[in-house]
Amino acid sequence: MNDQPFLAKPYLLTHSLMPENHETPISFIDTPFVPNKYFYRRNHFAYPALSYSSYWLPIGGFVETPTVFTLKDLLQLPAKTLKVALECSGNKRDFFQPKVFGEQWKRGAISQGQWKGVPLRTLLEKAGLKEGAVDVVVEGYDYGPRTDLDKTYSFMRSLPLEKAMDPDTIIAYEYNQKPIPFKHGYPLRLIVPQWYAVASVKWIKQIQVIDKPFKGPFQTIDYVYYPHKDDDRGAFPVTTMNVNSSIQYPLEYELLNTGMHVIKGIASTGMGTISKVEISTDEGETWRTAEIAANEEFGWTSWSYNWTVHDKGEYTILSRATDSYGRTQPETAFWNRKGYGYNAIDRVKVKVE
Ligand SMILES: Nc1nc2c(c(=O)[nH]1)N[C@H]1C(S)=C(S)[C@@H](COP(=O)(O)O)O[C@H]1N2
Numbered sequence: 001m002n003d004q005p006f007l008a009k010p011y012l013l014t015h016s017l018m019p020e021n022h023e024t025p026i027s028f029i030d031t032p033f034v035p036n037k038y039f040y041r042r043n044h045f046a047y048p049a050l051s052y053s054s055y056w057l058p059i060g061g062f063v064e065t066p067t068v069f070t071l072k073d074l075l076q077l078p079a080k081t082l083k084v085a086l087e088c089s090g091n092k093r094d095f096f097q098p099k100v101f102g103e104q105w106k107r108g109a110i111s112q113g114q115w116k117g118v119p120l121r122t123l124l125e126k127a128g129l130k131e132g133a134v135d136v137v138v139e140g141y142d143y144g145p146r147t148d149l150d151k152t153y154s155f156m157r158s159l160p161l162e163k164a165m166d167p168d169t170i171i172a173y174e175y176n177q178k179p180i181p182f183k184h185g186y187p188l189r190l191i192v193p194q195w196y197a198v199a200s201v202k203w204i205k206q207i208q209v210i211d212k213p214f215k216g217p218f219q220t221i222d223y224v225y226y227p228h229k230d231d232d233r234g235a236f237p238v239t240t241m242n243v244n245s246s247i248q249y250p251l252e253y254e255l256l257n258t259g260m261h262v263i264k265g266i267a268s269t270g271m272g273t274i275s276k277v278e279i280s281t282d283e284g285e286t287w288r289t290a291e292i293a294a295n296e297e298f299g300w301t302s303w304s305y306n307w308t309v310h311d312k313g314e315y316t317i318l319s320r321a322t323d324s325y326g327r328t329q330p331e332t333a334f335w336n337r338k339g340y341g342y343n344a345i346d347r348v349k350v351k352v353e
C-alpha cells in the first residue's frame with residue numbers, strides 16, 4: 001500500500017495519507033446521492049488486503065447455528081434500500097474551543113447516498129440468537145497498531161442487540177446502485193442509520209454474538225465522550241447523531257454584492273426528522289425560517305433561505321436546526337476531551353460590498 005499517496009484526490013481536503021483521511025468541502029455537495037469522489041474517507045488503519053474470490057461472511061458466537069454466508073447467499077435474501085447520511089463523530093472538531101487533539105475536521109466529514117443490503121436481523125435470525133445474547137460484534141478486515149496500547153487491533157465495534165435487530169440496520173453490498181467502492185467498505189459494510197458513522201464498519205470480516213458488553217478500544221477508549229480534560233468522570237459512549245446543520249453557501253469570508261442571495265445548507269439528526277431550520281443574519285437577534293425540502297428519515301434535509309441585503313458591511317450568517325424530538329442546536333457545543341459530536345449553531349462570516 002505504499003502507493004496510497006498517489007491515489008489522493010485533489011478535490012478532497014487531506015488530513016492524512018496513511019491512513020487516508022480526507023474530507024469534502026461541504027459546498028461541493030449538491031446532490032442527495034453523493035458520488036464516490038466526494039465521499040469523505042475516514043480510516044484508522046491502512047486499507048486491508050482482501051481476497052474477493054473466497055469472500056464469505058461467518059456469523060458465530062452465542063448463536064444456535066454458526067453460519068457462513070457467501071455473497072451469493074446474501075444477494076438472494078430480501079434486500080432493503082435506504083438513503084442514509086453518514087457523519088463522522090469528529091466532524092467539525094476543528095471548531096471546538098478550547099481546541100482538542102485529533103483530526104481537525106471542518107464541516108465535510110459527512111456524506112450520504114443510497115445503500116442496499118440485507119438487514120443484519122435476517123442473518124441473526126437465520127443463525128438463531130441464543131438466550132442471553134447481549135452484543136453483536138462486527139469486525140473489519142483492517143488492523144494495525146494503536147498509539148496508546150502496544151498490541152495490534154482490528155477495527156471492531158459492537159451494537160447492542162436492540163440496534164442490531166433494528167430492521168433498518170443493514171449489511172450493505174451496494175452504494176448508489178453499484179457495488180460499494182473499495183475505500184468505503186467493499187464488498188460488505190454495516191450501515192447503522194442514526195448513529196455516528198463509526199458504527200458502520202467497513203470490509204466486514206466476521207460477526208460474533210456475545211453474552212456481555214463488548215469492550216474493544218474503539219468503543220471503550222475512543223468514541224467515548226469525556227466531559228473533563230483530566231479525568232474520565234461522566235464518560236458515555238458515542239452513539240446517536242446530534243441534531244446539526246451546515247451552511248454550504250455562501251462560503252466563509254466570501255465577498256458578496258448587495259441584493260438577493262440564496263443561503264443554502266443541509267441539516268441532519270439521529271432522532272426523528274428535521275422539523276425546522278432557522279437563519280439569523282444579525283448575531284441571533286432575529287431568526288427566520290428556512291425552506292426545507294421533504295423530511296428525511298435517515299438522510300439529511302436540504303434547506304434554503306432567500307436573503308435580501310441592502311446595506312454594505314460584515315455579516316455573520318447563523319443556521320440552527322431543530323428535530324422532531326425538540327432537540328435544537330446549542331449556541332456552544334458540548335465540549336469533550338476527544339472532540340466528538342460538535343453541533344453548535346453553524347456560522348459563516350461574509351462581507352457585502
Ligand atoms: N473497518 C473500518 N470501518 C470503519 C472505520 C475504519 O477505520 N475501519 N472507520 C469508521 C469511521 S470513524 C467513520 S467516520 C466511517 C468512515 O467511512 P468512510 O471512510 O466510508 O467515509 O467508517 C467507520 N467504519
Ligand SMILES: [Mo]
Nearest residue numbers: 042088089198
Ligand atoms: Mo468517524
